[in-house]
Amino acid sequence: xxxxxxxxxxxxxxxxxxxxxxxxxxxxxxxxxxxxxxxxxxxxxxxxxxxxxxxxxxxxxxxxxxxxxxxxxxxxxxxxxxxxxxxxxxxxxxxxxxxxxxxxxxxxxxxxxxxxxxxxxxxxxxxxxxxxxxxxxxxxxxxxxxxxxxxxxxxxxxxxxxxxxxxxxxxxxxxxxxxxxxxxxxxxxxxxxxxxxxxxxxxxxxxxxxxxxxxxxxxxxxxxxxxxxxxxxxxxxxxxxxxxxxxxxxxxxxxxxxxxxxxxxxxxxxxxxxxxxxxxxxxxxxxxxxxxxxxxxxxxxxxxxxxxxxxxxxxxxxxxxxxxxxxxxxxxxxxxxxxxxxxxxxxxxxxxxxxxxxxxxxxxxxxxxxxxxxxxxxxxxxxxxxxxxxxxxxxxxxxxxxx
Amino acid sequence: xxxxxxxxxxxxxxxxxxxxxxxxxxxxxxxxxxxxxxxxxxxxxxxxxxxxxxxxxxxxxxxxxxxxxxxxxxxxxxxxxxxxxxxxxxxxxxxxxxxxxxxxxxxxxxxxxxxxxxxxxxxxxxxxxxxxxxxxxxxxxxxxxxxxxxxxxxxxxxxxxxxxxxxxxxxxxxxxxxxxxxxxxxxxxxxxxxxxxxxxxxxxxxxxxxxxxxxxxxxxxxxxxxxxxxxxxxxxxxxxxxxxxxxxxxxxxxxxxxxxxxxxxxxxxxxxxxxxxxxxxxxxxxxxxxxxxxxxxxxxxxxxxxxxxxxxxxxxxxxxxxxxxxxxxxxxxxxxxxxxxxxxxxxxxxxxxxxxxxxxxxxxxxxxxxxxxxxxxxxxxxxxxxxxxxxxxxxxxxxxxxxxxxxxxxxxxxxxxxxxxxxxxxxxxxxxxxxxxxxxxxxxxxxxxxxxxxxxxxxxxxxxxxxxxxxxxxxxxxxxxxxxxxxxxxxxxxxxxxxxxxxxxxxxxxxxxxxxxxxxxxxxxxxxxxxxxxxxxxxxxxxxxxxxxxxxxxxxxxxxxxxxxxxxxxxxxxxxxxxxxxx
Numbered sequence: 001x002x003x004x005x006x007x008x009x010x011x012x013x014x015x016x017x018x019x020x021x022x023x024x025x026x027x028x029x030x031x032x033x034x035x036x037x038x039x040x041x042x043x044x045x046x047x048x049x050x051x052x053x054x055x056x057x058x059x060x061x062x063x064x065x066x067x068x069x070x071x072x073x074x075x076x077x078x079x080x081x082x083x084x085x086x087x088x089x090x091x092x093x094x095x096x097x098x099x100x101x102x103x104x105x106x107x108x109x110x111x112x113x114x115x116x117x118x119x120x121x122x123x124x125x126x127x128x129x130x131x132x133x134x135x136x137x138x139x140x141x142x143x144x145x146x147x148x149x150x151x152x153x154x155x156x157x158x159x160x161x162x163x164x165x166x167x168x169x170x171x172x173x174x175x176x177x178x179x180x181x182x183x184x185x186x187x188x189x190x191x192x193x194x195x196x197x198x199x200x201x202x203x204x205x206x207x208x209x210x211x212x213x214x215x216x217x218x219x220x221x222x223x224x225x226x227x228x229x230x231x232x233x234x235x236x237x238x239x240x241x242x243x244x245x246x247x248x249x250x251x252x253x254x255x256x257x258x259x260x261x262x263x264x265x266x267x268x269x270x271x272x273x274x275x276x277x278x279x280x281x282x283x284x285x286x287x288x289x290x291x292x293x294x295x296x297x298x299x300x301x302x303x304x305x306x307x308x309x310x311x312x313x314x315x316x317x318x319x320x321x322x323x324x325x326x327x328x329x330x331x332x333x334x335x336x337x338x339x340x341x342x343x344x345x346x347x348x349x350x351x352x353x354x355x356x357x358x359x360x361x362x363x364x365x366x367x368x369x370x371x372x373x374x375x376x377x378x379x380x381x382x383x384x385x386x387x388x389x390x391x392x393x394x395x396x397x398x399x400x401x402x403x
Numbered sequence: 404x405x406x407x408x409x410x411x412x413x414x415x416x417x418x419x420x421x422x423x424x425x426x427x428x429x430x431x432x433x434x435x436x437x438x439x440x441x442x443x444x445x446x447x448x449x450x451x452x453x454x455x456x457x458x459x460x461x462x463x464x465x466x467x468x469x470x471x472x473x474x475x476x477x478x479x480x481x482x483x484x485x486x487x488x489x490x491x492x493x494x495x496x497x498x499x500x501x502x503x504x505x506x507x508x509x510x511x512x513x514x515x516x517x518x519x520x521x522x523x524x525x526x527x528x529x530x531x532x533x534x535x536x537x538x539x540x541x542x543x544x545x546x547x548x549x550x551x552x553x554x555x556x557x558x559x560x561x562x563x564x565x566x567x568x569x570x571x572x573x574x575x576x577x578x579x580x581x582x583x584x585x586x587x588x589x590x591x592x593x594x595x596x597x598x599x600x601x602x603x604x605x606x607x608x609x610x611x612x613x614x615x616x617x618x619x620x621x622x623x624x625x626x627x628x629x630x631x632x633x634x635x636x637x638x639x640x641x642x643x644x645x646x647x648x649x650x651x652x653x654x655x656x657x658x659x660x661x662x663x664x665x666x667x668x669x670x671x672x673x674x675x676x677x678x679x680x681x682x683x684x685x686x687x688x689x690x691x692x693x694x695x696x697x698x699x700x701x702x703x704x705x706x707x708x709x710x711x712x713x714x715x716x717x718x719x720x721x722x723x724x725x726x727x728x729x730x731x732x733x734x735x736x737x738x739x740x741x742x743x744x745x746x747x748x749x750x751x752x753x754x755x756x757x758x759x760x761x762x763x764x765x766x767x768x769x770x771x772x773x774x775x776x777x778x779x780x781x782x783x784x785x786x787x788x789x790x791x792x793x794x795x796x797x798x799x800x801x802x803x804x805x806x807x808x809x810x811x812x813x814x815x816x817x818x819x820x821x822x823x824x825x826x827x828x829x830x831x832x833x834x835x836x837x838x839x840x841x842x843x844x845x846x847x848x849x850x851x852x853x854x855x856x857x858x859x860x861x862x863x864x865x866x867x868x869x870x871x872x873x874x875x876x877x878x879x880x881x882x883x884x885x886x887x888x889x890x891x892x893x894x895x896x897x898x899x900x901x902x903x904x905x906x907x908x909x910x911x912x913x914x915x916x917x918x919x920x921x922x923x924x925x926x927x928x929x930x931x932x933x934x935x936x937x938x939x940x941x942x943x944x945x946x947x948x949x950x951x952x953x954x955x956x957x958x959x960x961x962x963x964x965x966x967x968x969x970x971x972x973x974x975x976x977x978x979x980x981x982x983x984x985x986x
Binding site for chain 1: 721730807827
């Protein structure tokens with residue numbers, strides 16, 4: 001009937017507009033400049049609060065101490081903590097935070113400079129730090145002042161899930177937000193190389209959407225796996241450290257400032273049997289070989305130095321024959337190698353097929369096939385828009401029937 | 404009986420026309436249009452209100468000139484910015500060659516040599532179409548000058564004299580003086596825009612080579628091998644500011660405590676340098692004195708040299724960032740660059756402390772730089788050198804002479820941080836040239852080189868920043884763009900155009916200033932705090948908010964209109980059928 005042409009035309013128009021909006025214009029501009037590595041930065045984020053998440057704060061503080069010991073100064077570390085452990089009413093050892101039940105090391109001693117504390121640790125602030133878009137009044141100590149020769153270490157710990165990370169129990173950081181922030185950082189040349197370490201459940205999904213070159217990422221577990229805490233401190237009453245971070249710290253205890261182990265030895269030192277999860281890392285966006293990259297490229301602070309030949313002025317008459325001397329940290333050999341089961345599981349739907357054949361109940365079978373189909377859908381935005389557009393004719397039908 | 408009487412007129416009405424009027428297909432009266440007009444008016448009011456509704460939910464986006472940004476980026480990236488340069492050679496005291504044709508020949512041979520020295524594809528910031536002019540002067544130029552090499556400050560005097568005599572039209576000049584009595588040929592580059600070669604010149608080929616090399620290697624490339632621009636030697640912040648932070652570090656104040664009179668040394672030595680760098684950057688100066696700041700690398704006692712020695716391998720670990728709280732600047736804004744200059748006074752356990760170079764010699768300056776960070780100089784206090792002096796922690800002040808020496812090293816380090824050499828010699832294929840030191844830290848021609856390179860770098864950054872901004876804005880069509888961003892982009896584009904104009908005219912200082920403005924405005928626009936992608940409206944959000952209000956009502960209105968229209972058409976058809984049939 002001709003009366004229905006008008007709604008159909010409207011539906012068509014809306015579909016057109018919808019498809020235009022979902023087509024995102026993404027162009028990656030990659031400048032391969034051979035800039036010198038000038039400094040190292042670290043952004044350490046603990047995304048949990050409340051007493052039972054003690055271990056996350058201990059994780060972050062332990063890594064903070066390691067990174068400071070290896071040479072990165074406070075002015076180049078951005079530490080984001082909820083900071084409600086040390087002076088918590090439930091803390092038997094006030095003003096002390098431990099990461100081991102032997103209580104040998106007090107992480108919260110002197111010289112801990114927290115840049116974002118308490119309720120300032122939000123997704124918005126984290127993204128602002130990464131992208132550099134602060135209000136004018138934000139002080140320099142709260143900004144990531146990296147340049148195009150900087151290597152940045154981003155460490156995040158807390159509770160996470162499939163493609164998200166929970167911030168302070170109230171909001172989420174999605175993997176595409178993180179990927180978008182890294183893309184903008186790369187376009188604005190805010191880093192030369194970036195290492196992302198994530199210690200949460202299903203950590204590897206958080207960096208699954210990254211596309212920018214020069215990024216290295218390691219997560220403590222794969223999709224569908226949990227990351228576990230290492231041990232419970234019966235005196236304090238909660239778990240005090242996570243496994244992934246515990247073994248990372250154990251690796252760095254063996255290093256000092258002059259020493260040089262490579263990144264591949266760090267990544268290979270994770271034993272899945274001890275971690276109870278698979279530590280997955282992605283190197284497809286990183287050009288250099290991991291055996292050649294010393295750990296101090298990200299975790300330490302080796303300055304590039306050039307000797308000054310002579311003064312300028314009255315002393316300029318005396319000449320020195322020696323030329324410029326550039327110092328760069330050269331990588332030496334590796335530690336003993338351990339075989340890491342690094343299953344490159346990218347396809348996610350295969351595990352469901354096995355379950356299908358075993359279950360005879362038809363309801364669960366149909367449910368799982370639907371689930372499989374939905375997983376395979378690539379263009380989620382289009383599907384959502386299609387659903388929304390479908391509302392209009394349904395509404396038309398119902399109002400026609402009701403009139 | 405009324406019923407019967409009522410029934411009768413009805414029957415009487417119907418009886419004359421028993422089967423002609425079928426209410427399904429005909430009607431006698433015109434169909435009424437009231438209902439149709441009513442529904443149409445409601446629909447019409449909805450339609451009138453629709454643009455107002457769309458306007459009220461519109462995302463406010465300031466219009467950015469995307470086409471201009473794209474054309475600017477393309478222009479900057481495809482054509483490197485080249486400046487026009489003019490070179491001038493003056494030959495004094497050459498009696499053999501005093502005709503205009505030989506002058507032209509010389510000019511032509513210099514030009515062709517220079518062409519060979521320039522790279523095939525010109526680098527950004529170097530010279531484009533350059534011209535070489537030659538003047539043959541038969542010893543009239545240097546008449547007012549007392550030529551005696553043995554005098555002190557001979558070079559400086561000659562430099563000043565030439566500056567007063569040569570015309571100041573921005574040309575780079577080489578004056579060749581042929582003196583029969585002097586054996587050795589020296590080449591010296593002055594503090595302004597001229598250089599000279601003097602001595603007994605016999606070989607014309609060699610001379611032309613030398614002149615061409617001075618023109619290209621020194622005046623165009625700044626004394627470096629090739630004139631390419633490295634990002635790590637551009638220490639100017641994104642807002643065009645640099646803060647020089649001078650720190651005096653007492654490693655162990657229990658041994659001795661040193662202070663300095665920074666104010667006086669700033670007025671004497673630093674102010675001219677700050678003034679000289681004005682077109683490149685807005686320079687701020689700060690100073691502080693720190694105590695209990697040991698270094699984190701190790702040194703060992705060398706018996707032969709009777710001093711503590713640290714080598715160049717220890718340099719990367721020298722700066723102890725845990726104890727040296729250098730970054731406490733209050734003057735530096737968020738996007739400025741801070742360069743740290745540190746005077747390190749060792750403790751008595753490590754005194755005197757010297758830097759040993761790989762070839763075994765001791766460094767004359769005891770200092771080093773780290774690009775984009777700053778420089779360190781180790782100064783051994785005099786109290787250390789006479790051990791007999793009492794070790795009371797008295798407050799000493801650094802003498803002005805010592806401070807001058809240290810600050811001269813700092814000037815050299817500042818030059819290194821900007822990509823120039825700290826020493827004053829340039830070695831090229833045909834020999835060594837001496838560079839005269841300027842009290843402003845940078846000679847005029849060096850400032851020209853830096854201005855050109857900074858113009859180039861700033862414009863490139865501006866172009867890429869604006870390009871990234873336009874890509875970002877276009878990829879998020881529902882993000883709010885405030886007016887301020889639009890204005891900043893507009894001004895940045897204007898400054899960039901001004902820079903290109905200035906560059907084509909060859910005004911180095913003005914082009915550096917406008918390029919700095921263009922870059923800082925572009926960075927302000929890109930880093931505007933309102934552009935956070937987490938806070939924009941997605942289409943689904945908008946649809947979900949407004950559709951429950953408008954969708955059901957509008958559908959009912961539409962359907963009502965359609966129904967009324969259909970009914971009107973039907974009744975109209977019936978009426979027309981009756982009209983055609985009857986009468």
